[in-house]
Amino acid sequence: MPSSRSGHRDFLPLLPYLPHRPSIDMHVAHFVHRSAQRWPDRPLWLGLDFQISYREGSRRLNRIARQLLQRGQPGDRVAILSANRFEAFEIYLAAINAGMAAVPLNPKLHALEHAYMIADSGAAFVVFSPEHAASLDIVRADLPLVRHWVEMTHEPAAGTLPYADLLVGEDDSLPDVVIEPDTLAWLFYTSGTTGKPKGAMETHRNLVTMVQQFLLGILRDANEFDVMLHTAPIAHGTASVGLAHLAVGAAQTFPTSANFDPRHIFELIEKLQITSSFLAPTMVQMLLDHPARTSHDLTTLKNVVYGGGPMYVELLKQALQAFGPVFHQIYGQGEAPMTCAAMPKWEVNVGDGASATKLRRLASAGREMPGVRLRIVDDEDRDVPPGQPGEIVVRSDLVMTGYWNRPEASEETLRGGWLHTGDVGHLDEEGYLYITDRKKDLIISGGSNIYPREVEEVLLAHPAVSEACVIGVPDPKWGEAVKAFVVMREGSEVTETELIAFCLSRMASYKKPKSVERVAALPKSAYGKVLKRELRDRFWTGKEQRV
The missing domain is CATH 3.30.300.30 (ANL, C-terminal domain)
Structure with a gap:
């Protein structure tokens, strides 16, 4: 049995489902510390009326990590339920910095759904913004395993720590914690066809691989002068794209509006000179339809990653005309985050007079990314020829180690060392992936x-x-x-x-x-x-x- 300092003792029994993978000396929080060394004065967290530099942001992560470790230990789970604000991403990174695992919860879910995920993960900490205090009060008595409740306010209710308490202390050096590549970093809850959500166990290896994929495959021009706007909660794909931008020293900013407000988004793009974002196709549609779009300068945009739903070809054409050649298509899932396949902006921007083949490929999810093997198989896991539909299966260091406390589901999904996505699609002769249906009726x-x-x-x-x-x-x-x-x-x-x-x-x-x-x-x-x-x-x- 490994020491508790490794933080991955809870899921070691699942590792035999995947091939042996050698060690690497890298963990996700290091992206912030390395960027702080290279670009200490560049903004890490940026708002209309404040900014926190990478130097200070790195120190904050260390102070928070040390406070978490005083109250817990490596391997603990930290559930995060928050409105769109920088502290939500900060506590996510600080938990990882402490050798703990972040469990971001989708704020759109019901209180009972939040309670199930908190209990299932065995979270020792729940960190939440004031908007969710009332809903958590409903279920709090049913969550006895939670040892610490932390609210992002200065005056929380009795029995709750203020977030500021995690920032106290003179010691802002890196905690002395061993974080192995296969230490659990993120417990990502996905809905299940049998009703109850399952926690996909994403390790530092998975997330570091994802960041490498982003920077190699699509975000090749990302740099320390970029400003990324997080329009979705960190429980969504925005955190994954954000990690890639942290690795290059880019600033991160969050809208102040509670809901997705196109007018506010346009104002932020213009005032903060936003260069990058992650958008669901629905958000793209809402931005296109809003009359305020033409009254703002949006020319700073250069990288918009989209995914998480169908982007129809006509919508994509309109978006290219309105916002320029800035869109990258990605395909992934919680079990293999974000970068299984992609179509970078230089392929998405087909231009006027494009051939029928190029236009047809706008309906694809792109091609497999570096470091990924992607196949289409039949019900017996045999390869099918190009053009013939089958289940999409993936093999990569992107792929999770399994589902949290779900050994049977893990073995079934990862059988043969391949992630069986449950998505149905086909490949064309040049490897472009077309996703046509959901095997699991998603x-x-x-x-x-x-x-x-x-x-x-x-x-x-x-x-x-x-x-x-x-x-x-x-x-x-x-x-x-x-x-x-x-x-x-x-x-x-x-x-x-x-x-x-x-x-x-x-x-x-x-x-x-x-x-x-x-x-x-x-x-x-x-x-x-x-x-x-x-x-x-x-x-x-x-x-x-x-x-």
């Missing part, structure tokens, strides 16, 4: 993942519902919208509005059905399995189906 709405089974289980909890089936249907704003089909119990009555409200009371708002259709019966196979494709076809026929 719905991606506004960049957020929604699994039908989870919504179906809530609907079936209503006493008037006998059967339920949930699918994703095309939506011009969100990419996909959640649609439910229900079979009513004999003699029962309930309206569409009542069913949607019932779901909203039990899950995050973005997961609830946008529409509910009553049917006499659901289409089923001879074995009794609901034929979701028959329900989808009338909505998707003639449409692009892309992830």
Whole structure:
């Protein structure tokens, strides 16, 4: 048994699923410290009315890490539930700096969903912004394993530490903690087809590899003069893109608005000379549609990474015309973060008079990145020829070590040393990846993942519902919208509005059905399995189906 200082004792039994990988002397927090050495006076955290340099930011990470270690130990999990603010990314990095694992929670989720992830991860710390204090109060009594609650305010409620307490102390040197390459760095919770989320265990090796992939494959012109705008919570892909920018000494800034506000985004781009961001396709659509776009100078933009949902070709063409040749397409998932495949901006920007082949490839997810092997296989894990659909499988140092406390799910997903993504697609003759469906029926709405089974289980909890089936249907704003089909119990009555409200009371708002259709019966196979494709076809026929 390794010492507790290594911080990876909890998931060592899962390592045999992957091949042996030699050690490297690198961890994620080192990106900040190295940039502080090279560009000490450049801004790390930047706002309209403040800035914190890399020199001071590095010292802050060390002070926070030391305070965490006084209250815990390497290997502890630190859950983070926060609005969009720099402290959320700072505590993420400080936890990693202490040899602990960050567990960023999606702020859009329901309090009960947050409670499940906090309990499942065994988090010793929960760090949260004031906006989430009330929702956490509801579940706090049910989380006895949490030893420390920390609120990003100066005057928290009794039993809660103020965030400022983590910044005290004269010693701002690097903590003496051993962080191995396969130490757990990030526990990323993904929704599961069986209802409960699973924590994908991302190690320092995984995240360092991801950063290398970004800088080798697409962000080749990123540098210390860049300013990255985080429009999504750190539980989303924005933190991953942010790590790559930390490695080159770029500044990081966060909107002050609670929700995605295009006018505010345009103002920040102009005032702070934003160069970089991560956007879900829904955000791109909202920026395009807003009338304030043409009244701001947006010419500083040079790298916009997009992913997490379908970017339709027509939308991409409009975005290129409005914002210029700045867009990079990426493909990845929580189990292999962000950079399994990519199409860099110099390929995305096809220009006027592009050939039919180049235009067609705008519908692809690009090609496998350096350091990645990507295959398309049948149900027996045999390679299929170009053009033929199959499951996408990936092998790389990007790939997680497994799911937290889910050995059977880990073994199934990582069988044969390959990550089985559950996505269906095909490769063309030159290796461009086209993602055409989701093997696991995943719905991606506004960049957020929604699994039908989870919504179906809530609907079936209503006493008037006998059967339920949930699918994703095309939506011009969100990419996909959640649609439910229900079979009513004999003699029962309930309206569409009542069913949607019932779901909203039990899950995050973005997961609830946008529409509910009553049917006499659901289409089923001879074995009794609901034929979701028959329900989808009338909505998707003639449409692009892309992830």
